[in-house]
Amino acid sequence: xxxxxxxxxxxxxxxxxxxxxxxxxxxxxxxxxxxxxxxxxxxxxxxxxxxxxxxxxxxxxxxxxxxxxxxxxxxxxxxxxxxxxxxxxxxxxxxxxxxxxxxxxxxxxxxxxxxxxxxxxxxxxxxxxxxxxxxxxxxxxxxxxxxxxxxxxxxxxxxxxxxxxxxxxxxxxxxxxxxxxxxxxxxxxxxxxxxxxxxxxxxxxxxxxxxxxxxxxxxxxxxxxxxxxxxxxxxxxxxxxxxxxxxxxxxxxxxxxxxxxxxxxxxxxxxxxxxxxxxxxxxxxxxxxxxxxxxxxxxxxxxxxxxxxxx
Numbered sequence: 656x657x658x659x660x661x662x663x664x665x666x667x668x669x670x671x672x673x674x675x676x677x678x679x680x681x682x683x684x685x686x687x688x689x690x691x692x693x694x695x696x697x698x699x700x701x702x703x704x705x706x707x708x709x710x711x712x713x714x715x716x717x718x719x720x721x722x723x724x725x726x727x728x729x730x731x732x733x734x735x736x737x738x739x740x741x742x743x744x745x746x747x748x749x750x751x752x753x754x755x756x757x758x759x760x761x762x763x764x765x766x767x768x769x770x771x772x773x774x775x776x777x778x779x780x781x782x783x784x785x786x787x788x789x790x791x792x793x794x795x796x797x798x799x800x801x802x803x804x805x806x807x808x809x810x811x812x813x814x815x816x817x818x819x820x821x822x823x824x825x826x827x828x829x830x831x832x833x834x835x836x837x838x839x840x841x842x843x844x845x846x847x848x849x850x851x852x853x854x855x856x857x858x859x860x861x862x863x864x865x866x867x868x869x870x871x872x873x874x875x876x877x878x879x880x881x882x883x884x885x886x887x888x889x890x891x892x893x894x895x896x897x898x899x900x901x902x903x904x905x906x907x908x909x910x911x912x913x914x915x916x917x918x919x920x921x922x923x924x925x926x927x928x929x930x931x932x933x934x935x936x937x938x939x940x941x942x943x944x945x946x947x948x949x950x951x952x953x954x955x956x957x958x959x960x961x962x963x964x965x966x
Contacts, residue, residue: 657955658682659934659948660726667701667758671708671723677949681714681931683724683764683888686754692730692743694750697757705758720929721761724817724888727751733801734768734794734828744768745801752805755814762887762931764817764851767829767838770794774826780899781823781861783831794828799841806844817887819851822859822896822903830860830901832880839885849887852877853935854894854921855906858913861899865914874920883926891918891955892935907936908951919958 658681661670667684674682687694709715714722728751731744748765755763772790775781787795802816818838823830839848857864857873864870877883893911896902900912909915921927934951941950 656680656720656722656929657932657934657952658722659936659952660684666704668704668708671705671712671714675712677946679948679952681722681724681933683726683931683933683935684760685728686725686751686758686760687728689726689728690730692728692747694747694754697754702757709759715759721887721931723758723760724762724764724931724933725751725755725758725760727763727765729766731765732768732771733765733798734770735797736771736793741797741801745804748801749805749808752809752812752814752816756809756812761814762817762849763814764819764888764890766819766821766827767798767834768794769826770797770828771826775823781830781901783861784833785831787831787834787837790826791828791834794826795834795837796841798828798838802838802842802848803844806842806847812847815847815849815887817849817851819888819890820853820856820860822856822901824901824903830856832877836881839881849885850881851888851890852886853890853892854913854917855890855892855896855911855935856903858894858898858917859896859900859902863898864917864920865898865912867916867920870914870916870920874924883924886927886930889921889927889930889932890935891921891932891951905936907947908934908954915958918955922955922959 658679660683663670670684735741770790818835821829862873893906893913895904895906897912
Protein backbone atom coordinates (compact mmCIF):
# COMPACT_ATOMS: atom_id res chain seq x y z
CA UNK A 656 0.00 0.00 0.00
CA UNK A 657 2.55 2.58 -1.18
CA UNK A 658 1.56 5.77 -2.99
CA UNK A 659 2.04 9.51 -3.11
CA UNK A 660 0.30 12.85 -3.09
CA UNK A 661 -0.15 13.55 -6.81
CA UNK A 662 -1.18 16.56 -8.84
CA UNK A 663 -4.70 16.94 -10.18
CA UNK A 664 -3.69 19.57 -12.73
CA UNK A 665 -5.89 19.20 -15.78
CA UNK A 666 -8.47 17.13 -13.90
CA UNK A 667 -8.79 14.99 -10.79
CA UNK A 668 -8.56 11.77 -12.78
CA UNK A 669 -5.01 12.64 -13.82
CA UNK A 670 -3.82 11.73 -10.32
CA UNK A 671 -5.23 8.21 -10.77
CA UNK A 672 -3.68 7.92 -14.21
CA UNK A 673 -0.27 8.97 -12.87
CA UNK A 674 -0.56 6.59 -9.91
CA UNK A 675 -1.23 3.76 -12.35
CA UNK A 676 1.70 4.80 -14.55
CA UNK A 677 4.05 4.76 -11.56
CA UNK A 678 2.66 1.43 -10.34
CA UNK A 679 1.34 2.81 -7.05
CA UNK A 680 -1.19 1.15 -4.74
CA UNK A 681 -2.87 4.31 -3.46
CA UNK A 682 -2.95 8.08 -3.93
CA UNK A 683 -3.65 11.31 -2.05
CA UNK A 684 -5.08 14.41 -3.73
CA UNK A 685 -6.36 17.89 -3.13
CA UNK A 686 -9.93 17.89 -4.45
CA UNK A 687 -9.71 21.70 -4.72
CA UNK A 688 -7.14 24.50 -4.56
CA UNK A 689 -5.88 24.16 -0.99
CA UNK A 690 -4.82 27.81 -0.73
CA UNK A 691 -8.10 29.44 -1.74
CA UNK A 692 -11.40 29.64 0.09
CA UNK A 693 -13.45 29.49 -3.09
CA UNK A 694 -13.80 26.16 -4.88
CA UNK A 695 -15.18 25.28 -8.28
CA UNK A 696 -18.09 22.82 -7.97
CA UNK A 697 -17.42 19.29 -9.14
CA UNK A 698 -18.81 18.71 -12.61
CA UNK A 699 -20.81 15.62 -13.57
CA UNK A 700 -18.21 14.68 -16.17
CA UNK A 701 -15.41 15.04 -13.62
CA UNK A 702 -17.14 12.72 -11.18
CA UNK A 703 -17.95 10.25 -13.93
CA UNK A 704 -14.41 9.89 -15.31
CA UNK A 705 -13.03 9.64 -11.77
CA UNK A 706 -15.49 6.88 -10.90
CA UNK A 707 -14.77 5.03 -14.12
CA UNK A 708 -11.02 5.09 -13.48
CA UNK A 709 -11.53 3.91 -9.90
CA UNK A 710 -13.46 0.94 -11.20
CA UNK A 711 -10.76 0.20 -13.79
CA UNK A 712 -8.12 0.18 -11.07
CA UNK A 713 -10.29 -1.82 -8.66
CA UNK A 714 -9.90 1.00 -6.14
CA UNK A 715 -13.55 1.68 -5.35
CA UNK A 716 -13.89 1.68 -1.58
CA UNK A 717 -16.67 -0.92 -1.57
CA UNK A 718 -14.41 -3.50 -3.16
CA UNK A 719 -11.00 -3.00 -1.57
CA UNK A 720 -9.06 -1.33 1.20
CA UNK A 721 -9.02 2.46 1.12
CA UNK A 722 -6.77 3.54 -1.73
CA UNK A 723 -7.79 7.16 -2.27
CA UNK A 724 -7.19 9.91 0.27
CA UNK A 725 -8.07 13.60 0.28
CA UNK A 726 -6.18 16.31 2.15
CA UNK A 727 -8.27 19.31 3.14
CA UNK A 728 -7.41 22.97 2.61
CA UNK A 729 -4.57 24.48 4.62
CA UNK A 730 -6.79 27.50 5.28
CA UNK A 731 -9.27 25.56 7.40
CA UNK A 732 -8.82 26.05 11.16
CA UNK A 733 -11.39 24.21 13.24
CA UNK A 734 -9.57 25.28 16.43
CA UNK A 735 -9.90 29.01 15.77
CA UNK A 736 -11.23 31.18 18.63
CA UNK A 737 -12.58 33.68 16.09
CA UNK A 738 -16.29 32.80 15.70
CA UNK A 739 -16.43 33.95 12.09
CA UNK A 740 -13.27 32.04 11.04
CA UNK A 741 -14.42 28.95 12.95
CA UNK A 742 -17.80 29.09 11.19
CA UNK A 743 -16.13 29.63 7.81
CA UNK A 744 -13.67 26.80 8.42
CA UNK A 745 -16.42 24.42 9.47
CA UNK A 746 -18.46 25.27 6.38
CA UNK A 747 -15.49 24.66 4.09
CA UNK A 748 -14.67 21.39 5.84
CA UNK A 749 -18.26 20.36 5.18
CA UNK A 750 -17.75 21.17 1.50
CA UNK A 751 -14.60 19.02 1.47
CA UNK A 752 -16.45 16.08 3.02
CA UNK A 753 -19.22 16.48 0.46
CA UNK A 754 -16.65 16.35 -2.35
CA UNK A 755 -15.08 13.23 -0.85
CA UNK A 756 -18.46 11.53 -0.58
CA UNK A 757 -19.30 12.42 -4.19
CA UNK A 758 -15.95 11.03 -5.38
CA UNK A 759 -16.07 7.90 -3.20
CA UNK A 760 -12.90 9.01 -1.40
CA UNK A 761 -13.14 7.27 1.99
CA UNK A 762 -10.47 9.19 3.93
CA UNK A 763 -10.03 12.94 4.47
CA UNK A 764 -6.85 14.08 6.23
CA UNK A 765 -7.08 17.31 8.24
CA UNK A 766 -4.73 19.25 10.50
CA UNK A 767 -6.37 19.81 13.90
CA UNK A 768 -5.72 23.54 13.59
CA UNK A 769 -4.20 26.35 15.67
CA UNK A 770 -5.67 27.67 18.92
CA UNK A 771 -4.08 31.14 18.33
CA UNK A 772 -3.54 31.74 22.05
CA UNK A 773 -0.23 31.77 23.91
CA UNK A 774 2.52 30.19 21.82
CA UNK A 775 5.49 28.20 23.04
CA UNK A 776 8.67 30.29 22.65
CA UNK A 777 10.65 29.60 19.49
CA UNK A 778 13.29 26.92 20.07
CA UNK A 779 11.64 25.59 23.23
CA UNK A 780 10.92 21.85 22.95
CA UNK A 781 7.46 20.44 23.42
CA UNK A 782 6.61 18.80 26.73
CA UNK A 783 5.27 15.63 25.17
CA UNK A 784 2.88 13.73 27.39
CA UNK A 785 2.06 16.76 29.53
CA UNK A 786 -1.51 17.94 30.03
CA UNK A 787 -2.69 20.41 27.37
CA UNK A 788 -2.41 24.07 28.30
CA UNK A 789 -5.56 26.09 28.86
CA UNK A 790 -5.39 27.53 25.33
CA UNK A 791 -4.68 24.13 23.81
CA UNK A 792 -7.61 22.54 25.62
CA UNK A 793 -9.92 25.31 24.43
CA UNK A 794 -8.73 24.75 20.86
CA UNK A 795 -9.23 20.99 21.10
CA UNK A 796 -12.78 21.54 22.33
CA UNK A 797 -13.50 23.80 19.37
CA UNK A 798 -12.32 21.04 17.00
CA UNK A 799 -14.65 18.60 18.78
CA UNK A 800 -17.56 21.02 18.42
CA UNK A 801 -16.85 21.47 14.71
CA UNK A 802 -16.73 17.73 14.06
CA UNK A 803 -19.90 17.14 16.06
CA UNK A 804 -21.68 19.80 14.00
CA UNK A 805 -20.42 18.28 10.73
CA UNK A 806 -21.51 14.80 11.75
CA UNK A 807 -24.98 16.07 12.60
CA UNK A 808 -25.25 17.96 9.30
CA UNK A 809 -23.99 15.02 7.23
CA UNK A 810 -25.68 11.90 8.64
CA UNK A 811 -24.78 8.63 7.00
CA UNK A 812 -21.59 9.87 5.36
CA UNK A 813 -18.93 7.18 5.09
CA UNK A 814 -15.94 9.52 4.82
CA UNK A 815 -13.61 9.20 7.80
CA UNK A 816 -11.91 12.37 9.03
CA UNK A 817 -8.25 11.59 9.73
CA UNK A 818 -6.60 13.87 12.29
CA UNK A 819 -2.96 14.37 11.34
CA UNK A 820 0.04 14.59 13.64
CA UNK A 821 1.83 17.96 13.36
CA UNK A 822 5.20 19.49 14.27
CA UNK A 823 3.47 21.96 16.61
CA UNK A 824 4.85 25.16 15.11
CA UNK A 825 3.34 28.32 16.56
CA UNK A 826 0.05 27.41 18.24
CA UNK A 827 -0.84 24.40 16.10
CA UNK A 828 -2.40 21.44 17.84
CA UNK A 829 -1.66 17.79 17.13
CA UNK A 830 2.04 17.64 17.99
CA UNK A 831 1.24 15.42 20.97
CA UNK A 832 -0.48 12.07 20.40
CA UNK A 833 -2.76 12.96 23.31
CA UNK A 834 -4.25 15.86 21.34
CA UNK A 835 -5.56 13.54 18.64
CA UNK A 836 -6.81 11.02 21.19
CA UNK A 837 -8.66 13.77 23.07
CA UNK A 838 -10.55 14.87 19.98
CA UNK A 839 -11.64 11.38 18.97
CA UNK A 840 -12.64 10.38 22.49
CA UNK A 841 -14.85 13.45 22.89
CA UNK A 842 -16.78 13.51 19.60
CA UNK A 843 -20.26 12.01 19.63
CA UNK A 844 -19.52 9.71 16.70
CA UNK A 845 -15.90 8.54 17.14
CA UNK A 846 -16.27 5.89 14.44
CA UNK A 847 -16.22 8.75 11.92
CA UNK A 848 -12.80 9.92 13.10
CA UNK A 849 -9.41 8.28 12.58
CA UNK A 850 -5.77 9.32 12.48
CA UNK A 851 -2.95 10.13 10.07
CA UNK A 852 0.63 9.54 11.30
CA UNK A 853 3.23 11.71 9.54
CA UNK A 854 6.82 10.56 10.16
CA UNK A 855 8.36 13.98 9.48
CA UNK A 856 5.89 15.72 11.77
CA UNK A 857 6.27 13.18 14.56
CA UNK A 858 10.06 13.47 14.44
CA UNK A 859 10.10 17.26 14.35
CA UNK A 860 7.56 17.34 17.20
CA UNK A 861 10.03 15.48 19.42
CA UNK A 862 9.25 11.76 19.14
CA UNK A 863 12.58 10.02 18.57
CA UNK A 864 12.55 7.10 16.11
CA UNK A 865 16.23 7.25 15.14
CA UNK A 866 17.06 3.75 16.44
CA UNK A 867 15.16 0.48 16.21
CA UNK A 868 14.52 0.53 19.97
CA UNK A 869 13.28 4.14 19.97
CA UNK A 870 11.11 3.56 16.91
CA UNK A 871 9.52 0.53 18.58
CA UNK A 872 8.90 2.50 21.77
CA UNK A 873 7.33 5.41 19.88
CA UNK A 874 4.97 3.12 17.98
CA UNK A 875 4.03 1.36 21.21
CA UNK A 876 3.23 4.75 22.75
CA UNK A 877 1.18 5.62 19.68
CA UNK A 878 -0.81 2.40 19.97
CA UNK A 879 -1.36 2.93 23.69
CA UNK A 880 -2.48 6.54 23.23
CA UNK A 881 -4.38 6.52 19.94
CA UNK A 882 -4.69 2.88 18.88
CA UNK A 883 -3.34 1.21 15.76
CA UNK A 884 -6.84 0.19 14.74
CA UNK A 885 -7.77 3.85 14.28
CA UNK A 886 -4.74 4.66 12.11
CA UNK A 887 -6.14 5.16 8.62
CA UNK A 888 -3.31 6.96 6.75
CA UNK A 889 0.47 7.09 7.00
CA UNK A 890 2.48 9.96 5.55
CA UNK A 891 5.99 8.64 4.96
CA UNK A 892 8.29 11.64 4.76
CA UNK A 893 11.82 12.07 6.01
CA UNK A 894 12.51 15.23 8.00
CA UNK A 895 14.92 18.05 7.19
CA UNK A 896 14.66 19.16 10.82
CA UNK A 897 16.13 17.16 13.67
CA UNK A 898 14.16 15.51 16.47
CA UNK A 899 12.18 18.21 18.28
CA UNK A 900 13.08 20.96 15.79
CA UNK A 901 9.41 21.86 15.15
CA UNK A 902 10.42 22.36 11.50
CA UNK A 903 7.92 21.12 8.91
CA UNK A 904 10.17 20.38 5.95
CA UNK A 905 10.03 17.06 4.15
CA UNK A 906 13.01 15.16 2.73
CA UNK A 907 13.46 12.07 0.57
CA UNK A 908 13.49 8.75 2.41
CA UNK A 909 16.90 8.19 3.97
CA UNK A 910 18.04 11.77 3.37
CA UNK A 911 16.70 13.34 6.52
CA UNK A 912 16.68 13.08 10.30
CA UNK A 913 13.98 10.45 10.93
CA UNK A 914 16.40 7.55 10.69
CA UNK A 915 15.86 4.48 8.52
CA UNK A 916 14.76 2.71 11.69
CA UNK A 917 11.62 4.89 11.63
CA UNK A 918 10.57 3.59 8.24
CA UNK A 919 11.69 0.01 8.90
CA UNK A 920 9.52 -0.12 11.98
CA UNK A 921 6.45 1.10 10.09
CA UNK A 922 6.69 -1.00 6.92
CA UNK A 923 7.26 -4.16 8.96
CA UNK A 924 4.39 -3.68 11.41
CA UNK A 925 1.54 -5.94 10.34
CA UNK A 926 -1.32 -3.70 11.64
CA UNK A 927 -0.18 -1.14 9.05
CA UNK A 928 -0.15 -3.50 6.05
CA UNK A 929 -3.47 -2.26 4.64
CA UNK A 930 -2.96 1.37 5.64
CA UNK A 931 -2.23 3.70 2.68
CA UNK A 932 1.38 4.88 2.93
CA UNK A 933 1.56 8.23 1.18
CA UNK A 934 4.71 10.10 0.18
CA UNK A 935 4.70 13.89 0.42
CA UNK A 936 8.35 14.23 -0.53
CA UNK A 937 9.74 16.63 -3.17
CA UNK A 938 8.86 15.85 -6.77
CA UNK A 939 11.10 15.75 -9.82
CA UNK A 940 13.66 13.14 -10.91
CA UNK A 941 16.96 11.91 -9.55
CA UNK A 942 20.26 12.14 -11.45
CA UNK A 943 19.33 8.97 -13.36
CA UNK A 944 16.05 10.46 -14.57
CA UNK A 945 13.89 8.28 -12.29
CA UNK A 946 10.92 10.03 -10.62
CA UNK A 947 11.65 10.63 -6.95
CA UNK A 948 8.36 9.00 -5.97
CA UNK A 949 9.53 5.77 -7.62
CA UNK A 950 12.95 6.05 -5.94
CA UNK A 951 11.43 6.59 -2.52
CA UNK A 952 8.92 3.75 -2.85
CA UNK A 953 11.69 1.40 -3.94
CA UNK A 954 13.68 2.36 -0.86
CA UNK A 955 10.70 1.64 1.37
CA UNK A 956 9.96 -1.70 -0.28
CA UNK A 957 13.57 -2.82 0.19
CA UNK A 958 13.06 -2.40 3.94
CA UNK A 959 10.20 -4.91 4.06
CA UNK A 960 11.40 -8.10 5.71
CA UNK A 961 10.45 -11.49 4.33
CA UNK A 962 10.14 -13.17 7.74
CA UNK A 963 7.19 -12.81 10.20
CA UNK A 964 6.37 -9.17 10.85
CA UNK A 965 5.99 -7.17 14.05
CA UNK A 966 2.52 -7.04 15.48
